[in-house]
Amino acid sequence: MPDAYQQLIDRLSNCTRILITTHVRPDGDAIGTCAALVLGLKQKGIDAEVLLLSHLPRKYAFLFQENSIVHHDVESGWPDRLPFDRFDALLVADTGTWSQLPDLREQIEKAKWSAPKLVLDHHLTQEDWADAKLVITEAAAAGEIAFELLEQWDVKITPAIATALFVAIASDTGWFQFSNTRPFTMRLAATLMEAGVDTDRLYQLLYQNERAERVAIQTRAMQSLELLADGKLAVMTIRKQDFADSQANVPDTENLINVPLMIRTVEVSILITEPIDFGPIRVSLRSKGKLDVAKFAEQFGGGGHARAAGLKIHGATIEGARKRVVEAATGQL
Ligand SMILES: [Mn+2]
8 A cells, every 4th residue: 555655656657747836825835845846856757837826926936947947827817728738737735725726726627627636735724626645734844745755756855956845844934933843844954954955045035035115014014913812812904005005015924923923922813914906804823822723714714724824704894804803713712
Protein backbone atom coordinates (compact mmCIF):
# COMPACT_ATOMS: atom_id res chain seq x y z
CA MET A 1 0.00 0.00 0.00
CA PRO A 2 1.85 3.11 -1.15
CA ASP A 3 1.82 6.06 1.21
CA ALA A 4 0.27 9.40 0.32
CA TYR A 5 3.64 10.75 -0.84
CA GLN A 6 4.22 7.80 -3.16
CA GLN A 7 0.68 8.02 -4.49
CA LEU A 8 1.22 11.64 -5.48
CA ILE A 9 4.64 10.82 -6.98
CA ASP A 10 3.05 8.03 -9.03
CA ARG A 11 0.36 10.41 -10.30
CA LEU A 12 2.87 13.14 -11.17
CA SER A 13 5.26 10.69 -12.86
CA ASN A 14 2.57 9.85 -15.38
CA CYS A 15 2.37 13.46 -16.59
CA THR A 16 4.32 15.44 -19.15
CA ARG A 17 2.88 18.87 -18.34
CA ILE A 18 1.28 19.98 -15.09
CA LEU A 19 -0.68 23.07 -14.16
CA ILE A 20 0.08 24.11 -10.58
CA THR A 21 -2.15 26.51 -8.72
CA THR A 22 -2.57 27.86 -5.22
CA HIS A 23 -4.97 29.93 -3.17
CA VAL A 24 -6.11 33.43 -4.02
CA ARG A 25 -3.92 36.18 -2.48
CA PRO A 26 -0.92 33.86 -2.41
CA ASP A 27 1.52 34.20 0.47
CA GLY A 28 5.16 33.17 0.68
CA ASP A 29 4.25 29.54 1.35
CA ALA A 30 1.98 29.45 -1.70
CA ILE A 31 4.49 31.07 -4.06
CA GLY A 32 7.54 29.29 -2.61
CA THR A 33 5.86 25.89 -2.76
CA CYS A 34 4.71 26.43 -6.35
CA ALA A 35 8.22 27.50 -7.37
CA ALA A 36 9.87 24.52 -5.67
CA LEU A 37 7.39 22.12 -7.27
CA VAL A 38 7.95 23.58 -10.76
CA LEU A 39 11.72 23.26 -10.35
CA GLY A 40 11.47 19.75 -8.92
CA LEU A 41 9.18 18.56 -11.70
CA LYS A 42 11.58 20.04 -14.28
CA GLN A 43 14.35 17.79 -12.91
CA LYS A 44 12.05 14.85 -13.62
CA GLY A 45 11.52 16.04 -17.21
CA ILE A 46 8.01 17.30 -16.47
CA ASP A 47 6.98 20.79 -17.61
CA ALA A 48 4.96 22.82 -15.17
CA GLU A 49 3.34 26.23 -15.29
CA VAL A 50 1.63 28.13 -12.49
CA LEU A 51 -1.90 29.51 -12.54
CA LEU A 52 -2.24 32.48 -10.20
CA LEU A 53 -5.72 33.67 -9.23
CA SER A 54 -4.20 36.92 -7.89
CA HIS A 55 -1.30 38.98 -9.19
CA LEU A 56 2.14 37.64 -8.31
CA PRO A 57 3.02 39.50 -5.08
CA ARG A 58 5.95 41.86 -5.63
CA LYS A 59 7.70 40.54 -2.53
CA TYR A 60 7.90 36.97 -3.82
CA ALA A 61 8.22 37.70 -7.54
CA PHE A 62 11.98 37.09 -7.41
CA LEU A 63 11.35 33.37 -6.95
CA PHE A 64 9.55 33.19 -10.30
CA GLN A 65 11.80 35.68 -12.10
CA GLU A 66 15.14 34.13 -11.10
CA ASN A 67 13.91 30.70 -12.13
CA SER A 68 12.05 31.67 -15.32
CA ILE A 69 8.84 30.15 -13.99
CA VAL A 70 5.94 30.59 -16.39
CA HIS A 71 2.76 31.82 -14.76
CA HIS A 72 -0.73 32.77 -15.89
CA ASP A 73 -2.25 35.63 -13.90
CA VAL A 74 -6.06 35.66 -14.08
CA GLU A 75 -6.77 38.25 -11.38
CA SER A 76 -7.84 40.82 -13.95
CA GLY A 77 -9.93 38.29 -15.85
CA TRP A 78 -9.73 34.84 -17.36
CA PRO A 79 -8.62 34.56 -20.97
CA ASP A 80 -11.32 33.41 -23.37
CA ARG A 81 -9.71 30.03 -23.44
CA LEU A 82 -7.16 29.06 -20.83
CA PRO A 83 -5.50 26.07 -22.51
CA PHE A 84 -6.29 23.62 -19.71
CA ASP A 85 -6.12 20.70 -22.15
CA ARG A 86 -2.37 21.26 -22.62
CA PHE A 87 -1.92 19.91 -19.09
CA ASP A 88 -2.23 16.34 -17.79
CA ALA A 89 -3.06 17.26 -14.21
CA LEU A 90 -3.91 20.10 -11.87
CA LEU A 91 -1.76 20.26 -8.77
CA VAL A 92 -3.24 22.49 -6.07
CA ALA A 93 -0.82 23.62 -3.37
CA ASP A 94 -1.55 25.15 0.05
CA THR A 95 -5.34 24.84 -0.08
CA GLY A 96 -7.91 22.10 -0.52
CA THR A 97 -11.10 24.12 -0.86
CA TRP A 98 -12.80 25.69 -3.87
CA SER A 99 -13.61 28.83 -1.88
CA GLN A 100 -9.88 29.61 -1.88
CA LEU A 101 -9.79 29.09 -5.67
CA PRO A 102 -12.39 31.57 -6.90
CA ASP A 103 -13.90 30.78 -10.28
CA LEU A 104 -11.48 27.92 -10.98
CA ARG A 105 -14.08 25.19 -10.68
CA GLU A 106 -16.41 27.00 -13.11
CA GLN A 107 -13.56 27.57 -15.58
CA ILE A 108 -12.56 23.90 -15.47
CA GLU A 109 -16.16 22.83 -16.04
CA LYS A 110 -16.59 25.33 -18.85
CA ALA A 111 -13.48 23.92 -20.56
CA LYS A 112 -14.73 20.34 -19.94
CA TRP A 113 -11.28 19.57 -18.57
CA SER A 114 -11.24 16.24 -16.79
CA ALA A 115 -7.57 15.80 -15.86
CA PRO A 116 -6.85 14.55 -12.33
CA LYS A 117 -6.88 17.09 -9.54
CA LEU A 118 -4.15 16.63 -6.96
CA VAL A 119 -3.91 18.44 -3.64
CA LEU A 120 -0.80 19.09 -1.53
CA ASP A 121 -1.82 20.97 1.59
CA HIS A 122 -1.47 21.47 5.33
CA HIS A 123 -4.81 23.11 6.18
CA LEU A 124 -7.39 21.44 8.41
CA THR A 125 -10.34 22.56 6.32
CA GLN A 126 -10.62 20.20 3.34
CA GLU A 127 -13.15 19.13 0.72
CA ASP A 128 -13.55 15.89 -1.16
CA TRP A 129 -13.05 16.69 -4.83
CA ALA A 130 -9.39 15.76 -5.31
CA ASP A 131 -8.35 12.56 -7.09
CA ALA A 132 -5.32 12.32 -4.82
CA LYS A 133 -4.54 14.21 -1.67
CA LEU A 134 -1.39 14.71 0.33
CA VAL A 135 -2.57 16.61 3.39
CA ILE A 136 -0.30 16.81 6.45
CA THR A 137 -1.89 19.12 8.99
CA GLU A 138 1.12 18.96 11.35
CA ALA A 139 3.26 20.57 8.66
CA ALA A 140 4.04 24.21 9.40
CA ALA A 141 3.90 25.01 5.70
CA ALA A 142 2.96 23.37 2.42
CA GLY A 143 6.66 23.84 1.67
CA GLU A 144 7.53 21.19 4.29
CA ILE A 145 5.33 18.69 2.47
CA ALA A 146 6.78 19.68 -0.90
CA PHE A 147 10.27 19.09 0.49
CA GLU A 148 9.37 15.58 1.67
CA LEU A 149 7.72 14.82 -1.66
CA LEU A 150 10.76 15.96 -3.64
CA GLU A 151 13.13 14.09 -1.35
CA GLN A 152 11.18 10.86 -1.57
CA TRP A 153 11.20 11.32 -5.36
CA ASP A 154 15.02 11.67 -5.33
CA VAL A 155 14.92 15.23 -6.62
CA LYS A 156 18.17 17.05 -5.88
CA ILE A 157 17.53 20.01 -3.59
CA THR A 158 19.39 22.67 -5.60
CA PRO A 159 20.08 26.13 -4.15
CA ALA A 160 17.08 27.44 -6.14
CA ILE A 161 14.70 24.78 -4.77
CA ALA A 162 16.08 25.24 -1.26
CA THR A 163 15.54 29.01 -1.51
CA ALA A 164 11.93 28.59 -2.64
CA LEU A 165 11.23 26.10 0.17
CA PHE A 166 12.90 28.33 2.74
CA VAL A 167 10.70 31.26 1.71
CA ALA A 168 7.66 28.98 2.02
CA ILE A 169 8.56 27.77 5.50
CA ALA A 170 9.88 31.09 6.84
CA SER A 171 6.71 32.84 5.66
CA ASP A 172 4.21 30.50 7.29
CA THR A 173 6.14 30.37 10.57
CA GLY A 174 6.87 34.12 10.78
CA TRP A 175 10.58 33.36 10.41
CA PHE A 176 10.30 30.39 12.83
CA GLN A 177 8.45 32.32 15.56
CA PHE A 178 4.90 30.92 15.39
CA SER A 179 3.67 27.88 17.32
CA ASN A 180 3.44 25.79 14.13
CA THR A 181 7.26 25.67 14.05
CA ARG A 182 8.20 22.09 14.93
CA PRO A 183 11.56 20.39 15.35
CA PHE A 184 11.21 19.10 11.79
CA THR A 185 10.90 22.70 10.60
CA MET A 186 14.15 23.72 12.26
CA ARG A 187 16.00 20.66 10.93
CA LEU A 188 14.62 21.36 7.49
CA ALA A 189 15.76 24.98 7.71
CA ALA A 190 19.27 23.73 8.51
CA THR A 191 19.15 21.29 5.59
CA LEU A 192 18.05 24.08 3.26
CA MET A 193 20.83 26.37 4.51
CA GLU A 194 23.32 23.59 3.80
CA ALA A 195 21.81 23.27 0.32
CA GLY A 196 22.74 26.88 -0.37
CA VAL A 197 20.10 29.27 0.98
CA ASP A 198 21.38 32.79 1.62
CA THR A 199 19.24 33.55 4.69
CA ASP A 200 20.55 37.09 5.12
CA ARG A 201 19.47 37.95 1.57
CA LEU A 202 16.04 36.36 2.14
CA TYR A 203 15.54 38.20 5.43
CA GLN A 204 16.18 41.51 3.69
CA LEU A 205 13.92 40.59 0.76
CA LEU A 206 11.07 39.47 3.03
CA TYR A 207 11.29 41.82 6.01
CA GLN A 208 13.30 44.89 5.04
CA ASN A 209 11.85 45.57 1.66
CA GLU A 210 8.43 47.13 2.29
CA ARG A 211 6.73 49.97 0.49
CA ALA A 212 6.16 53.09 2.56
CA GLU A 213 2.44 52.68 1.73
CA ARG A 214 2.46 49.50 3.78
CA VAL A 215 3.67 51.29 6.87
CA ALA A 216 1.07 54.00 6.21
CA ILE A 217 -1.86 51.55 6.19
CA GLN A 218 -0.46 49.70 9.16
CA THR A 219 -0.36 52.96 11.09
CA ARG A 220 -4.04 53.53 10.27
CA ALA A 221 -4.96 49.99 11.26
CA MET A 222 -3.11 50.37 14.57
CA GLN A 223 -5.02 53.57 15.24
CA SER A 224 -8.27 51.60 14.86
CA LEU A 225 -7.20 49.04 17.47
CA GLU A 226 -9.77 48.35 20.16
CA LEU A 227 -9.35 46.04 23.14
CA LEU A 228 -12.53 44.22 24.18
CA ALA A 229 -13.53 41.37 26.49
CA ASP A 230 -11.27 42.52 29.32
CA GLY A 231 -8.40 43.00 26.93
CA LYS A 232 -8.58 39.44 25.59
CA LEU A 233 -9.89 40.46 22.18
CA ALA A 234 -8.07 42.87 19.86
CA VAL A 235 -10.03 44.22 16.92
CA MET A 236 -8.65 46.31 14.07
CA THR A 237 -10.67 47.64 11.17
CA ILE A 238 -9.40 48.75 7.78
CA ARG A 239 -11.84 50.72 5.68
CA LYS A 240 -11.91 51.47 2.00
CA GLN A 241 -10.96 55.06 2.84
CA ASP A 242 -7.82 53.87 4.62
CA PHE A 243 -6.62 52.23 1.40
CA ALA A 244 -7.36 55.41 -0.54
CA ASP A 245 -5.66 57.73 1.98
CA SER A 246 -2.57 55.59 2.37
CA GLN A 247 -2.32 54.60 -1.33
CA ALA A 248 -1.91 51.03 -0.06
CA ASN A 249 -3.43 47.84 -1.40
CA VAL A 250 -4.61 44.60 0.20
CA PRO A 251 -1.24 42.77 0.19
CA ASP A 252 0.15 45.68 2.23
CA THR A 253 -1.97 44.44 5.17
CA GLU A 254 -0.25 41.02 5.31
CA ASN A 255 1.02 40.07 8.81
CA LEU A 256 -0.53 43.16 10.38
CA ILE A 257 -2.95 40.88 12.23
CA ASN A 258 -0.08 39.55 14.35
CA VAL A 259 0.88 42.92 15.84
CA PRO A 260 -1.81 43.10 18.61
CA LEU A 261 -0.69 39.68 19.87
CA MET A 262 2.27 41.48 21.41
CA ILE A 263 -0.15 42.79 24.05
CA ARG A 264 0.01 40.55 27.14
CA THR A 265 -3.73 40.24 27.72
CA VAL A 266 -4.70 39.62 24.09
CA GLU A 267 -5.82 36.05 23.31
CA VAL A 268 -7.39 36.66 19.92
CA SER A 269 -6.63 39.24 17.25
CA ILE A 270 -9.21 40.09 14.62
CA LEU A 271 -8.64 42.19 11.50
CA ILE A 272 -11.71 43.28 9.56
CA THR A 273 -11.02 44.56 6.06
CA GLU A 274 -13.47 46.34 3.80
CA PRO A 275 -12.85 45.50 0.12
CA ILE A 276 -11.27 48.22 -2.01
CA ASP A 277 -13.80 47.81 -4.82
CA PHE A 278 -16.40 45.07 -4.31
CA GLY A 279 -16.73 41.67 -2.69
CA PRO A 280 -17.21 40.42 0.85
CA ILE A 281 -15.80 41.86 4.07
CA ARG A 282 -12.71 39.81 4.95
CA VAL A 283 -12.02 38.83 8.55
CA SER A 284 -8.64 37.44 9.63
CA LEU A 285 -8.18 35.75 13.00
CA ARG A 286 -5.14 34.87 15.09
CA SER A 287 -5.16 33.13 18.46
CA LYS A 288 -2.57 32.46 21.15
CA GLY A 289 -4.23 29.07 21.66
CA LYS A 290 -7.21 29.40 24.00
CA LEU A 291 -9.72 29.81 21.18
CA ASP A 292 -9.58 27.54 18.12
CA VAL A 293 -10.09 30.15 15.42
CA ALA A 294 -10.47 27.54 12.64
CA LYS A 295 -13.58 26.24 14.44
CA PHE A 296 -14.70 29.80 15.07
CA ALA A 297 -14.30 30.67 11.37
CA GLU A 298 -16.22 27.57 10.31
CA GLN A 299 -19.33 28.98 12.01
CA PHE A 300 -19.19 31.68 9.34
CA GLY A 301 -18.23 29.38 6.45
CA GLY A 302 -14.51 30.14 6.79
CA GLY A 303 -11.62 27.97 7.89
CA GLY A 304 -7.88 27.64 8.43
CA HIS A 305 -5.73 26.55 11.34
CA ALA A 306 -6.42 26.53 15.09
CA ARG A 307 -4.28 29.65 15.58
CA ALA A 308 -4.68 31.33 12.18
CA ALA A 309 -7.90 31.41 10.24
CA GLY A 310 -10.11 33.58 8.08
CA LEU A 311 -13.69 34.11 7.02
CA LYS A 312 -15.74 36.30 4.70
CA ILE A 313 -19.01 38.05 5.31
CA HIS A 314 -21.13 38.77 2.27
CA GLY A 315 -23.73 41.48 1.94
CA ALA A 316 -22.91 43.32 5.16
CA THR A 317 -21.57 46.74 5.96
CA ILE A 318 -18.26 46.82 7.75
CA GLU A 319 -20.08 47.86 10.95
CA GLY A 320 -22.53 44.96 10.57
CA ALA A 321 -19.76 42.44 9.93
CA ARG A 322 -17.76 43.77 12.86
CA LYS A 323 -20.74 43.48 15.20
CA ARG A 324 -21.47 39.87 14.24
CA VAL A 325 -17.88 38.68 14.57
CA VAL A 326 -17.11 40.61 17.75
CA GLU A 327 -20.28 39.36 19.46
CA ALA A 328 -19.50 35.76 18.57
CA ALA A 329 -15.86 36.06 19.68
CA THR A 330 -16.72 37.83 22.92
CA GLY A 331 -19.20 35.06 23.74
CA GLN A 332 -16.54 32.41 23.29
CA LEU A 333 -13.67 34.04 25.16
MN1 LIG B 1 0.57 27.54 3.98
